[in-house]
Amino acid sequence: MADLFSKWKNGLEKTRKAAFGRIATLFGATQINTETWEELEAILVQADLGIETTEEIIQALKQHVVQEGLTRTEELQHALREVLIQRLDPTPVVDFSYQKPAIILLVGVNGSGKTTTAAKLGWQFSRAGKTVLLAAADTFRAAAVDQLQVWGERLGLPVIAGQPNADPAAVAFDAIQSAISKKIDIVLVDTAGRLHTRYNLMEELKKIHRVVGKALPGAPHAVWLVLDATTGQNALQQAKAFKEAVQVTGIILSKLDSSARGGMAFAIQESLGLPILYAGLGEKPEDLQVFDREAFVNGILEKNGK
Amino acid sequence: MFETLTQRLEQIFTNLRRRGKLTEQDVDAVMREVRLALLEADVHYSVVKDFVSRVRERAVGAEVSRALNPAQQVIKIVHEELIKTLGEPQWLNLTGPKPRALMLVGLQGSGKTTAAAKLARLLRSQGERVLLVAADPYRPAAVKQLQTLGEKVGVPVYYEEKVAPPLLCAKAYEHAQKGGYSVIIMDTAGRSQLDDALMAELKAITDKVSPADILLVVDSMIGQEALHVAQGFRQAVNLTGLIMTKMDGDSRGGAAISIRSVTGVPIKFLGTGEGIDALEVYDPSRLASRILGMGDVIGLIEKA
Ligand SMILES: Nc1nc2c(ncn2[C@@H]2O[C@H](COP(=O)(O)OP(=O)(O)OP(=O)(O)O)[C@@H](O)[C@H]2O)c(=O)[nH]1
Ligand SMILES: Nc1nc2c(ncn2[C@@H]2O[C@H](COP(=O)(O)OP(=O)(O)OP(=O)(O)O)[C@@H](O)[C@H]2O)c(=O)[nH]1
Ligand SMILES: [Mg+2]
Ligand SMILES: [Mg+2]
Numbered sequence: 001m002a003d004l005f006s007k008w009k010n011g012l013e014k015t016r017k018a019a020f021g022r023i024a025t026l027f028g029a030t031q032i033n034t035e036t037w038e039e040l041e042a043i044l045v046q047a048d049l050g051i052e053t054t055e056e057i058i059q060a061l062k063q064h065v066v067q068e069g070l071t072r073t074e075e076l077q078h079a080l081r082e083v084l085i086q087r088l089d090p091t092p093v094v095d096f097s098y099q100k101p102a103i104i105l106l107v108g109v110n111g112s113g114k115t116t117t118a119a120k121l122g123w124q125f126s127r128a129g130k131t132v133l134l135a136a137a138d139t140f141r142a143a144a145v146d147q148l149q150v151w152g153e154r155l156g157l158p159v160i161a162g163q164p165n166a167d168p169a170a171v172a173f174d175a176i177q178s179a180i181s182k183k184i185d186i187v188l189v190d191t192a193g194r195l196h197t198r199y200n201l202m203e204e205l206k207k208i209h210r211v212v213g214k215a216l217p218g219a220p221h222a223v224w225l226v227l228d229a230t231t232g233q234n235a236l237q238q239a240k241a242f243k244e245a246v247q248v249t250g251i252i253l254s255k256l257d258s259s260a261r262g263g264m265a266f267a268i269q270e271s272l273g274l275p276i277l278y279a280g281l282g283e284k285p286e287d288l289q290v291f292d293r294e295a296f297v298n299g300i301l302e303k304n305g306k
Numbered sequence: 307m308f309e310t311l312t313q314r315l316e317q318i319f320t321n322l323r324r325r326g327k328l329t330e331q332d333v334d335a336v337m338r339e340v341r342l343a344l345l346e347a348d349v350h351y352s353v354v355k356d357f358v359s360r361v362r363e364r365a366v367g368a369e370v371s372r373a374l375n376p377a378q379q380v381i382k383i384v385h386e387e388l389i390k391t392l393g394e395p396q397w398l399n400l401t402g403p404k405p406r407a408l409m410l411v412g413l414q415g416s417g418k419t420t421a422a423a424k425l426a427r428l429l430r431s432q433g434e435r436v437l438l439v440a441a442d443p444y445r446p447a448a449v450k451q452l453q454t455l456g457e458k459v460g461v462p463v464y465y466e467e468k469v470a471p472p473l474l475c476a477k478a479y480e481h482a483q484k485g486g487y488s489v490i491i492m493d494t495a496g497r498s499q500l501d502d503a504l505m506a507e508l509k510a511i512t513d514k515v516s517p518a519d520i521l522l523v524v525d526s527m528i529g530q531e532a533l534h535v536a537q538g539f540r541q542a543v544n545l546t547g548l549i550m551t552k553m554d555g556d557s558r559g560g561a562a563i564s565i566r567s568v569t570g571v572p573i574k575f576l577g578t579g580e581g582i583d584a585l586e587v588y589d590p591s592r593l594a595s596r597i598l599g600m601g602d603v604i605g606l607i608e609k610a
Pocket of ligand 3: 116144190193
């Protein structure tokens with residue numbers, strides 16, 4: 001755990017260096033006044049929480065202030081942290097010990113980090129003593145299969161791949177059959193990036209989902225949406241569309257080591273009830289951490305936090 | 307989300323039927339909605355603030371034309387100001403002695419490699435002799451990706467194993483010079499503007515090759531950080547243009563406004579698909595309407 005937490009901190013350290021005009025005066029003043037509220041709004045909007053969520057949070061805080069008779073900005077800071085943390089569900093424990101093989105489908109828009117996340121997850125599961133198979137079901141993008149194969153070689157994980165432009169559902173099917181016969185614990189299916197607005201590509205994804213269920217009844221056991229933390233308001237539309245199409249069960253927030261705060265997680269949690277499971281904090285296999293809502297909220301309040 | 311501004315404005319439209327000069331109240335009512343629309347489009351908070359106060363100043367006291375109601379008049383001004391901020395699309399610089407170098411930079415996964423192939427195809431079709439340079443030795447199979455795309459567009463790819471990007475680019479340039487190429491396009495690795503070592507690498511490349519164009523490739527779905535990303539890259543290298551990618555989705559693309567406001571760098575192309583021909587010159591008026599989320603309203607006003 002200690003190691004885990006310091007990873008978050010290191011990831012956020014870089015963020016902290018990003019001093020560019022970030023509004024940090026909020027907790028510099030001591031008395032809560034109208035400016036405090038405006039500055040609070042600025043902080044939350046700039047962390048990509050979106051204006052709607054931001055206004056809700058400010059309303060909630062204003063109530064706290066009245067009810068508890070808060071007057072000082074330190075007290076407000078404390079209340080804000082609490083309100084933000086409470087808005088995120090505790091991270092559920094990922095446990096596939098009752099399914100063998102457990103099939104995990106990784107989905108998301110172009111370039112969000114699916115392939116890298118598949119590799120990172122494979123590394124994690126295999127370190128935890130599980131046998132892992134990677135399925136390269138992105139047969140569309142140039143060298144997508146090679147990318148996953150390079151990861152497989154580096155991490156010593158087997159990869160099942162199809163020919164370029166092969167049917168991705170067939171690749172997933174083959175991988176599952178192979179996993180069953182080889183008694184593999186976990187199959188990670190990497191899919192092609194697709195914008196949630198592309199009807200045909202979303203239909204193709206539904207087909208992969210269906211075929212996976214035919215290859216193994218009850219599968220997929222998890223469908224994880226890999227969401228780039230630098231995404232703004234569009235993140236909610238993405239999550240909605242993917243959830244509708246393939247019953248997403250959890251979110252992986254990638255690239256949280258960037259300067260972005262990933263504030264759209266709040267709106268997604270609130271309106272779709274999807275838990276955030278992992279955070280991507282870099283490009284290396286060990287740079288995937290179980291989502292830590294406190295560290296995440298600290299990241300949003302950086303510079304103001306202690 | 308797309309419809310909200312339109313709907314909200316229609317409400318205001320029906321409430322404001324007077325003619326004459328725009329009052330502060332008229333302007334404020336509309337600007338509240340415009341502010342929300344811009345924030346929902348991911349325009350940076352501080353950029354929205356400046357923009358709103360600038361437009362408010364211009365709008366208060368303006369004469370309402372006969373064809374428009376006060377709300378429409380404010381929106382017209384907003385739209386005009388947005389177009390002005392976005393600027394006219396610009397073509398590549400690509401001047402100076404041949405071969406001319408073009409470099410693509412940006413965050414991880416923003417669309418650089420794809421854009422490199424798209425530009426190679428476009429320039430080739432205009433008669434240029436193009437060489438692609440695979441200057442991303444880090445991402446697994448990044449070189450293979452560019453080689454595959456290069457083959458597709460019929461453009462050779464320069465790469466040497468175990469040569470660091472600055473030297474690799476210098477060698478590629480020399481190779482291009484000798485081989486009679488007119489343009490080289492350097493595809494660099496994705497990086498965060500906060501990564502000092504990798505930003506220094508970008509600088510080192512530009513020291514060796516002096517690109518005629520350094521294009522920042524930005525995912526149109528990006529949120530508030532767009533502003534800091536652009537600032538960070540501009541601090542390291544002399545950006546000459548912007549490519550907004552993944553415009554084929556339903557993101558509003560407000561980052562374009564933020565980036566233009568802080569860097570002044572012109573928007574050169576839009577990426578509108580995964581295919582190698584999905585590269586477009588943009589139309590400021592259409593992008594402005596998209597950012598406001600109100601295509602049809604603008605249509606109405608333009609007819610008036
Ligand atoms: N800094 C950082 N970079 C990441 C992270 N996750 C992925 N990346 C980088 O983001 C880029 C895109 O990652 P990919 O894994 O190829 O994304 P993808 O979703 O598979 O992309 P497509 O298959 O093209 O849709 C690569 O350069 C990765 O190294 C992360 O957590 N942090
Ligand atoms: N829909 C759509 N997808 C795009 C567009 N441009 C790029 N992509 C996709 O976005 C993903 C990432 O594109 P790349 O060109 O690999 O991005 P990159 O910036 O080179 O990524 P790194 O080298 O890892 O930093 C791929 O799946 C591309 O096919 C676009 O305009 N529209
Ligand atoms: Mg991929
Ligand atoms: Mg690339």
